[in-house]
Structures are given as structure tokens and as C-alpha cells.
Amino acid sequence: MAMSEPTQPLAGASAAATKARTSFGILGAISLSHLLNDMIQSLILAIYPLLQSEFSLTFMQIGMITLTFQLASSLLQPVVGYWTDKYPMPWSLPIGMCFTLSGLVLLALAGSFGAVLLAAALVGTGSSVFHPESSRVARMASGGRHGLAQSIFQVGGNFGSSLGPLLAAVIIAPYGKGNVAWFVLAALLAIIVLAQISRWYAAQHRISKGKPKATIVNPLPRNKVILAVSVLLVLIFSKYFYMASISSYYTFYLMQKFGLSVQNAQFHLFAFLFAVAAGTVIGGPLGDKIGRKYVIWGSILGVAPFTLVLPYATLHWTGIFNRDNWFYPRIGLFCHPGVCAGTASGAYRYGFWALFRFRVRYGRPWRCGIRPARRPHQY
Template identity: 60%
Template sequence: MSTPTEVIVATQSEARPGAAVATTFPILVMLSFCHLLNDMIQSLLPAIYPLLKSEFALDFGQIGLITLTFQITASLLQPMVGMFTDRHPKPWSLAFGMGSTLIGLLLLSRAPSFPVLLMAAALIGTGSAVFHPESSRIARLASGGRHGLAQSIFQVGGNIGSASGPLLAAFIIMPRGQASIAWFALAAMIAILVLGRIGRWYQLQIPNLARPAMRAAGRAAYTRRQVTIAIGVLGVLIFSKYFYLASLSSYYTFYLMHRFSLGAQSAQVHLFIFLAAVAAGTLIGGPVGDRIGRRYVIWASILGVLPFTLMLPHANLLWTTVLTVVIGLVLASAFAAILVFAQELVPGRTGMISGLFFGFAFGMGGIGAAVLGQLADHIGIEAVYRICAWLPAIGLLAWFLPRKQDSNQIKVP
């Protein structure tokens, strides 16, 4: 039971379910822009793996370990950050988290050894752990009740950043070497300034926020058993989605270079095309979920991508490009719907749920990268893609998600 001094931040629409609250688009756009800068910086790490592999004589297992260090740092800290800030809002935490990313970026540009690379990855992961749950909370606060739309606007910035990182790495870092990574410190500095502005807005909202009245309604609409099963199913779907995405985001360039004899820059361009498709899919998924129901979006996006993943390992270069675009569009539409579905299962715990799901997604990506890297060393990268093609079949579990959300038995203004 909550103590009298406990501060739980909820959205204004949660605090007053019948109130009409306008969507604060300037804040959402600034959050999306900072998400772009944050994830652009983060995506530089896997994008420069070919450079690091050559520079430090790394094998696939060590490359997977770098990703694991980054992802596990982020995944372990995110739920704890979310739980803490549910009770103790920290408007300036976003700027401080980006400061950790800035230090990690500068360290990465000067790292003389593999252990220092791991340290830099951990610092960047720490910045991500602070950024994602708090930004997701503020996006919900600024949504005016249009939660799927707000999450999509927020997340598409991250996807655009993830897509642009490999392209920038291909044409800036790869030709100039490791030291040129430091040029991207300017992006982190700009993000710190914008996040300071967002923090001031957030600070002004805190005194006006009430304890979420929606929590009682949420418990009445969903039984404890339904919530437990639904969270478990959503977690397994996150595993399916991000384990598969790890095979593309971390090893797609190596796959193209090995199977089709592409050069590193050309392979990076193909990775950019895939990640751009992911960004477009993210923007589509949230608003569609607001209109037709998030359960349907989750079902279609995970299971619906299965025919395309099964064809991918057998396609030529042209069809590989086409199939990865379709896979990116369809698969990426799931996350906004999954996150908002989970937030509405447990009202009033936006930070904890956001941290849990962002953290779990990062963790699955990291574990996937490490496992698939070891597997690629033993059976080859093409065999890895044939195995991973079956992961979206796990989307069948979406059948067990409760249907109350789609029948509007929970009213979200």
C-alpha cells in the first residue's frame, strides 16, 4: 500500500479520466529529437564493429560481448530507474543521463584496448537506462490521452537515429578511423541542452499531478491472473522481436559482406535502408493501435512477419533488400502497441513498466547478439539467419492476450 509521502507520477488524463487534455506536441517533438540523437550515438557502436574488429583483432564472440555489455547495463538499470522515479520524479535526470552517454562516447573514441571498449559501452548503456523510462513517462504525460500516437512520435525519433547512425559511421567514421567518433560529442551536447528545456517543463507539471485514479479501474478490469499472463506473453513477444532484430542490427553487414561480397560501406547503406523501414513501422504502429486495438497490432506485427523471415535466407541481393524493408516495417509496428498495452495493464506505474520493457528489449538484444555471435563463429552467419527465421512464429502466443483492451472496457481518454 502506498505511503502518504509516496509520489506517483501519472498522466493528467489518468488523474482525471474524463478530462480533455490537449496533446503537447512541442514536448513530444523535442523528446523525439533527443531520442534521435541518443539512439544515433548508440547505433554508432554496432555500426563500427567492422572497424573495431579489424583494429583490435576481435572475433564474433568479442563483438557480441561488447553488445551484451551495453545492452545488459541498460536493461538492468532501466526498471530500477523507472521504479525510483515513479515515486521520486527527477526532472533533470535526462540531462545527467545524457552526460553519461557523452563520457562513454569520448572514451570510445580513445579506447586503447578491448576492456576500455567494454567500459565505454557500459557508460553509453547507463545513459540509455536513464533516458528511456523517463522519456517514455514524459511522452505519456504530454500525450493528452493519445498514448499510442505519443509513444510512436517518441520512438520514431529513436528509430531514425538508429537508422542514421550506420550511415554516418559509413561515411564519417569508417574512412577516418576511431578518433573521429569524438565528433559526435556535439550531438550529445545538443541533446543535454534540449533535455534541460524538457526538464523545466516537466518540473512545472509535477505539482499539478494527482495520484492515478485509473489504478483501481485497471485492477477491476483485469484480474491479477490476466495481468500476470499478459505481462508474461508480452515479454516472450519482446524476446522474439528483439532476438530476431539482433540478427539484423548486429550482423546484417557481415551477412551481406559474406553472402554477396559487398564492401563495408555498401553493406552499411543496406543496414540504413532496413533501419529506416523500422523507423517508418514504428510511426505507424502506435496510431493504428489507438484506433483498432493494440492486441490486433501486436498479433499482426509479430506473426505476420514470419513468411518474409523464412524467405530471407534464400533470397538474392535485390530480394534481400526488399524483404528486410518489409520485415522492418511490419515488425517495428509492435513495440509502441506492446508498451502502451503493458502501461494500461498496470496503471500508475508508467516508469516501472517503461523501464521493464525497454530494459527487457535491450537485454534480449544484448543476449541475442552474444548468443548469435558465438553461434556464427561455430556454424556460420548464413546458418544463423536460417535458424532465426522461425522466431516470429512465437507471435502465436498473442492469442492469450486479454481482449478487454480492444472492446474498450478500459476507457483511455
């Protein structure tokens, strides 16, 4: 779910003048913030069974929560990216996290379905501000090592997404929805970290004001770039459609088919999302070695067989955190259909963004990443 600024080559001596050291402290801080932000996002998915039980929700209403969150987090991102390109706002990062914090408080206290929808929208709004600006910061701190910076930034978000269900299983499931309030501490920590990052961001912006503006080079024809980006958007839509379907309803599937408790189902969701994160990490060096196109298409086609097998798999293969089996699932981690699908999906995510950045670098400059809104889908 991260975006990157288009590469804008500088001409002549100005290119040499812009060489800077990589700010690993800033990269580590923005990666930590990404972890906290995406952990909070995945927390909403993880507590769907609790929300269904408390408010007697239908699967249609569960899908509406996902849709509300994604509409807020996805459609606002290009707007935020466009606006902050024209009018840089270094302090938008902690301000955006304040929206997330207010959403968590409302979710913990929500007494109706409408309040849950509003809470999801607030968390989504915070995410829509965070992602374009944090990606910009990662690029500014890269010192020209854009691939390394983006990898550090992505790892934080991917593993944060997997932590949400795990923490929900330990902190929320045994005690109830009210314990969502404990995650306000994570949002407060993120605000503190982002405030420090914003100071650095503001200082860098003041320094860059006196530098010559970059010259954009577009060697590829406009029509070719539009076609390539259109294909990539179709692929990423299919990927997020799949991810939304599994993430939103996987716990319900496990509870209904195998009679798992909410807590055990959340462990399964953690395994799936952790595999997505692992696939993202694996996809990087794999794409460099065999080519990004092969990673993208292999991942798309690789998801299909495991997804088709999943409804017919026994709990022994479906549940890697089965309380009756602790050791074998760790050995068979990548033989598990859900985990394999997640790993392939993560590799696909890396390959897509790598190719998207390549097209941006040598084609029409897109100011921020566009992520299609995920649609609810009942299994």
C-alpha cells in the same frame, strides 16, 4: 525502446481539474532528444566491422559488446523508473546524457577491447536513465492525449535508430573509428535540449505537489494481468532476440557473402532499421483499423518467411543500396526480404507497446517498461 507511465484515473472533480493543453513544444523537444539518443545507440552497432578490424575481434566478442550495452541499458531501466517514481529527479535527463557523451569520447579513443566494453556500458547507462524519464515527460506534456504524445515520442527514437548506420557510413567508415568523436556534438545538443526540458519538468512537478493524488483502479484480476504481461514479455523477448541477431551481424553477413565494403554494408543496415521505424509508424493506424492483436501476431508470423528467404536471396534482392542499382531498389523497397522483416518487426513493436499500455491501464500498475536484454547470436 520507449515506456509509458500507467494511466491513473482521477475521481470526480479532480479529473476535470487536471485537464491541460498538449505541450507540443516539449513533445517536439523530447522527440528530438529521443532521436539523438537512439542515433548514438545504433552508431555502436554500425561500427562493429571497424571494431572487428581494428581489434581483431571474434563474433563472440562482438556479441559481448552487444550484451554489455543491453545489460546496462535494459536492466537499469526498471531501477531508474522505480527510484524516480518515489523521488522525482527532473535533472536526471541531462545527467544521463552526460554518461552517453563520456561513452562516445571513450569509444573514439579506445585502444583495447576492454575500453570498448566500458564505452558501450556508459552509453547503455545513459540510455537506461533517458528512456523512463523521457517517457514520463512525454506523458506529462500530452495534456491527456497520451496516444498522440507517445507516437511523437516514438517516431523520434525509431528514426534516430535508422540514422546511426547512415551517418556512420558517411562520417566514420571512410576515415576510421576516431571520427566517432564528431558525434559528441549530437550528445552536447541533446544535453542542451534536455536541460530546457528539465526546467519545464521541475516546474510541472512543483505545480503537481498541491494536487490530490490519483486513484488507481484495477478491474482485472491480478492473475489474469500477470498471465497477459508474461505472454507479452515472451513475445518481446523473441522480437529483441531477432533484432539483436540481425542488427549485430547483418553487416558481417553481407561483407562475407557478397564482398561488400563496410560502407555499403552500413547502408544496408540503415535500410533495415529505417524499415523498422516505418513499420512502427504504419503499425499505429493499422492497429487502430484492424485491431492490435492482429498486428502483433501478423507481424510475428510475417517476419518468419522473409527471414527464411534472406540467406538464399541474391544481392539484387538483399542489397537495396547496391551501388550498381540506385532506382529499382526504391521501387522494390517493401519486396526486399530484410526490409520486409524490419517493417514487420516495427509494426510488431508498435502493437506490443499499444497492448502493453492497455494492460497497464486496466491492470496492475507497472512503473516502467521492461525490455529483456538482447542476447548475442551468430548467424
